[in-house]
Amino acid sequence: MPHETTVTKDKLIEDLKIVIADAEDLLRATASQAGEKISAAREKVQDSLDRARAGLGNIEDVVMDTGKQVARATDEYVQDNPWQAVGIAAAVGLVIGLLISKR
Secondary structure: OHHHHHHHHHHHHHHHHHHHHHHHHHHHHOOOOOOHHHHHHHHHHHHHHHHHHHHHHHHHHHHHHHHHHHHHHHHHHHHHOHHHHHHHHHHHHHHHHHHHHOO
């Protein structure tokens, strides 16, 4: 489950980056357009993009920190229980090998 959560967070971050890039392209494309309403809309979108970029940076920091914590916890567990870690790795390898051989 944690792996699926990480993949989902990574996908969300990537999607947000794409949306931000597309919105910036739209702002550049409409830069030559005149008018009070268009200028107000561009400013509003720019403010939203700035907030989204800041939020995205925070999300990336949280994801990185969580990943580092998981890595530290795994490292500590392996150092404290080396034989159990070897047994778990062997069991996972066996299961993967069996699944691959059935294809």
